[in-house]
Amino acid sequence: MKSYVDQPDGVFPAVCSLDCPDQCGLLLHKKDGKVVKVEGDPDHPVTQGNICNKVRNMTERIYDPKRLKQPLKRTGPKGSGQFEPISWGEAIATITSKWKALISDFGPESILPYSFYGNMGRLNAESMDLRFFHRLGASRLERTICNSAGGVGYSYTMGNAFGTDPEDTVHAKLFIMWGINTISTNMHQVVLAEKARKNGAKIVVIDVHKNRTGQWADWFIPILPGTDSALALGMMHVLFAENMVDLGFLDKHTVGHEELREHVRAYDPVTVSAITGVPVDDIYKLARLYGETSPAFIRIGNGLQHHDNGGMCVRTIACLPALTGQWLVKGGGAIKGNKGFLEHNKTAMQRPDVLLNKQTRSINMNLLGQALLELDPPVRSLYVYSCNPALVAPEGNKVRQGLEREDLFTVVHDLFLTETARYADIVLPATSSYENTDFYTSYWHHYIQLQQPVIAPYGESKSNVEVFRLLAKGMGFEDAMFDDTEEDMIRQALDVPQNPYLHGIDLEVLSEKKFAKARVERGFIENLPTPSGRIELYSSRMEAAGYPPLPTYIPLPEDNDYPYLFVPGPNHNFLNSTFSNNEKHVRMEKIPRLYMNQEDAQAAGIHDGDLVRVWNDRGECELTVSVGESVLPGVVVSQGLWADVPGGKHFVNALTPGRVADMGGGATFFSGRVDVEKRN
Numbered sequence: 298m299k300s301y302v303d304q305p306d307g308v309f310p311a312v313c314s315l316d317c318p319d320q321c322g323l324l325l326h327k328k329d330g331k332v333v334k335v336e337g338d339p340d341h342p343v344t345q346g347n348i349c350n351k352v353r354n355m356t357e358r359i360y361d362p363k364r365l366k367q368p369l370k371r372t373g374p375k376g377s378g379q380f381e382p383i384s385w386g387e388a389i390a391t392i393t394s395k396w397k398a399l400i401s402d403f404g405p406e407s408i409l410p411y412s413f414y415g416n417m418g419r420l421n422a423e424s425m426d427l428r429f430f431h432r433l434g435a436s437r438l439e440r441t442i443c444n445s446a447g448g449v450g451y452s453y454t455m456g457n458a459f460g461t462d463p464e465d466t467v468h469a470k471l472f473i474m475w476g477i478n479t480i481s482t483n484m485h486q487v488v489l490a491e492k493a494r495k496n497g498a499k500i501v502v503i504d505v506h507k508n509r510t511g512q513w514a515d516w517f518i519p520i521l522p523g524t525d526s527a528l529a530l531g532m533m534h535v536l537f538a539e540n541m542v543d544l545g546f547l548d549k550h551t552v553g554h555e556e557l558r559e560h561v562r563a564y565d566p567v568t569v570s571a572i573t574g575v576p577v578d579d580i581y582k583l584a585r586l587y588g589e590t591s592p593a594f595i596r597i598g599n600g601l602q603h604h605d606n607g608g609m610c611v612r613t614i615a616c617l618p619a620l621t622g623q624w625l626v627k628g629g630g631a632i633k634g635n636k637g638f639l640e641h642n643k644t645a646m647q648r649p650d651v652l653l654n655k656q657t658r659s660i661n662m663n664l665l666g667q668a669l670l671e672l673d674p675p676v677r678s679l680y681v682y683s684c685n686p687a688l689v690a691p692e693g694n695k696v697r698q699g700l701e702r703e704d705l706f707t708v709v710h711d712l713f714l715t716e717t718a719r720y721a722d723i724v725l726p727a728t729s730s731y732e733n734t735d736f737y738t739s740y741w742h743h744y745i746q747l748q749q750p751v752i753a754p755y756g757e758s759k760s761n762v763e764v765f766r767l768l769a770k771g772m773g774f775e776d777a778m779f780d781d782t783e784e785d786m787i788r789q790a791l792d793v794p795q796n797p798y799l800h801g802i803d804l805e806v807l808s809e810k811k812f813a814k815a816r817v818e819r820g821f822i823e824n825l826p827t828p829s830g831r832i833e834l835y836s837s838r839m840e841a842a843g844y845p846p847l848p849t850y851i852p853l854p855e856d857n858d859y860p861y862l863f864v865p866g867p868n869h870n871f872l873n874s875t876f877s878n879n880e881k882h883v884r885m886e887k888i889p890r891l892y893m894n895q896e897d898a899q900a901a902g903i904h905d906g907d908l909v910r911v912w913n914d915r916g917e918c919e920l921t922v923s924v925g926e927s928v929l930p931g932v933v934v935s936q937g938l939w940a941d942v943p944g945g946k947h948f949v950n951a952l953t954p955g956r957v958a959d960m961g962g963g964a965t966f967f968s969g970r971v972d973v974e975k976r977n
């Protein structure tokens with residue numbers, strides 16, 4: 298395989314590896330062996346040379362003096378950040394000898410891997426690592442922190458993550474951005490919508506916060522958190538009542554439309570208005586706009602599924618395009634996620650077959666605090682990579698208490714000494730994605746891309762794939778799968794006869810073309826992997842699993858008695874916690890704010906710009922209030938996962954619930970209640 302490492306000057310193709318739907322094609326400009334500029338690749342069919350400000354500043358992160366250059370071992374108390382450099386040999390020997398001892402005393406389930414998509418590369422995110430942990434017999438991790446509830450909910454309706462081709466949305470006449478902060482989190486969907494807007498398309502945003510995306514909308518609809526399924530059911534009520542449904546489509550492509558028609562009679566706009574806070578007239582107006590406009594496209598975000606009822610909420614919204622037959626209209630339909638089209642051969646990549654004990658326990662990553670503090674038999678070693686749980690995981694104070702356990706042997710592999718790494722016994726330096734070979738499959742657009750190394754590893758850093766090869770050797774594992782090269786693994790991944798959308802795409806095609814598109818041209822509505830093969834408005838599978846088989850509004854459970862529902866989302870200039878340690882990004886973001894309605898602020902004697910303490914039984918944090926009308930009364934919103942700063946307390950996940958959502962073990966970041974008081 299090619300590598301550009303030895304070419305000191307020139308412009309080289311790359312892929313943005315961050316956990317972002319857009320997965321931009323990049324061009325890295327090199328001078329004297331170093332990256333001096335990062336820009337968008339104009340050849341990329343979807344992202345077309347535009348990239349976000351975050352990644353335009355990526356060179357600062359690549360060469361940040363704070364980047365880890367060597368393995369470290371802890372010399373001070375956990376959390377203190379005191380370490381000394383050691384060699385890779387010593388690091389691997391320390392880890393593997395500790396693990397051998399733990400396995401012989403307590404069994405391999407005493408070890409827990411903890412990772413997420415800090416690097417979306419298929420090889421570095423989930424290949425050699427899983428081979429290794431399967432072979433070890435370690436506890437399994439349910440990777441549920443992002444999209445699990447909505448993913449499962451969407452699949453009950455549609456079978457898998459199959460949706461509209463985003464390139465087709467330039468034809469849409471109506472966009473409903475539903476619980477997605479598109480301007481900040483999916484900027485190329487905005488570019489496509491803007492093109493459509495020039496041809497008359499209208500943009501509706503349904504959100505609990507009038508943020509950048511709400512301000513950009515033609516029509517912003519504020520809604521109470523966790524009530525979106527009621528709004529969708531109210532729309533269905535009007536669509537059926539006013540004969541705006543496509544009966545031909547419903548008969549041919551769905552199951553249960555007669556039952557649904559009966560069921561949604563109960564969701565009249567007056568009832569729905571009382572639940573959602575959306576005025577009755579607006580419910581009629583929205584339903585009619587949706588029923589009468591074609592192509593109509595819905596972009597379903599992650600925000601609305603970070604709630605206790607998030608799975609059912611997404612399952613419900615996903616039924617709407619079927620009612621009006623929008624799935625057959627070019628540019629109509631919906632996207633929750635599109636990763637179904639690009640599903641590669643995960644079995645070959647991850648080798649679940651080498652896990653001998655098929656009953657090996659599995660731990661939900663959203664319950665890390667509980668797992669570290671309460672699980673029996675205990676987790677005695679934690680191996681964290683591509684993730685920063687001390688900042689991003691819910692019920693964060695419990696997570697940190699767990700990480701403080703003296704008897705927990707923690708290893709963290711990252712590019713930086715993150716909040717999590719400060720608790721580690723051993724810290725390992727990671728390469729950036731531009732130093733690796735990998736391939737990428739977007740969860741929004743339909744393209745696969747290859748990354749060939751552009752620069753040499755920074756200091757002594759190593760990729761995830763390489764570290765797991767070393768760990769396998771250190772454990773004495775002789776299985777041939779640990780000798781597979783990156784090239785071998787890409788070939789195995791793309792050998793996937795069961796996915797027709799990837800037919801004809803192999804390593805040669807990828808190397809030659811930069812971007813290869815899934816073959817979705819035949820349409821996918823005829824081939825849905827639901828039990829009936831159709832869109833399931835009525836789902837027997839849900840019934841069997843104990844859910845209402847028809848889409849249903851289920852109110853958020855009582856969290857506690859605090860007066861405000863707290864929605865701590867991501868921000869514009871960080872990518873989850875990534876970039877929160879970079880001065881430029883922090884400066885662009887200014888300060889961590891709490892958006893509060895003026896009625897609430899007045900009643901509580903709080904003024905714009907006040908420093909407030911936000912608290913509940915789980916913890917507290919400190920934010921600066923922004924008073925206005927961007928949120929409804931009873932709701933407070935913050936943005937961004939801010940790095941720990943000395944003396945400052947911006948740790949929003951100290952307050953988030955350690956409960957899981959209705960489906961998929963998903964996170965409930967946005968369903969916690971808090972109180973707010975002025976700091977003196």
Ligand SMILES: Nc1nc2c(c(=O)[nH]1)N[C@H]1C(S)=C(S)[C@@H](COP(=O)(O)OP(=O)(O)OC[C@H]3O[C@@H](n4cnc5c(=O)[nH]c(N)nc54)[C@H](O)[C@@H]3O)O[C@H]1N2
Nearest residue numbers: 476477478482503504505522523598599600867869872873
């Ligand atoms: N700039 C930037 N881009 C990112 C990220 C980032 O951190 N920064 N993170 C990346 C990742 S991992 C993900 S998962 C995505 C997330 O990006 P999105 O899918 O946009 O999800 P969020 O920003 O979490 O939430 C979207 C919106 O949902 C709203 N919301 C919350 N609760 C409700 C509700 O009950 N109903 C409705 N209608 N709206 C609600 C929030 O106010 C927010 O505006 O973005 C990715 N892209």
Ligand SMILES: Nc1nc2c(c(=O)[nH]1)N[C@H]1C(S)=C(S)[C@@H](COP(=O)(O)OP(=O)(O)OC[C@H]3O[C@@H](n4cnc5c(=O)[nH]c(N)nc54)[C@H](O)[C@@H]3O)O[C@H]1N2
Nearest residue numbers: 413415416443682683684685689710727866867873874875
């Ligand atoms: N309050 C609140 N909490 C949230 C959210 C929210 O909206 N609100 N969003 C949630 C969501 S949707 C998500 S997806 C999670 C994301 O949470 P995380 O997955 O933890 O994402 P990041 O905070 O960006 O951290 C990724 C880490 O991986 C490291 N990294 C990058 N590339 C590599 C690599 O190749 N190898 C190794 N070893 N490390 C690498 C980065 O340096 C960084 O420290 O956060 C969740 N937490």
Ligand code: SF4
Nearest residue numbers: 313317320321349352
């Ligand atoms: S973070 Fe998203 S928008 Fe920014 S360059 Fe990466 S893929 Fe593109």
Ligand SMILES: [Mo]
Nearest residue numbers: 316442443444
């Ligand atoms: Mo996410």
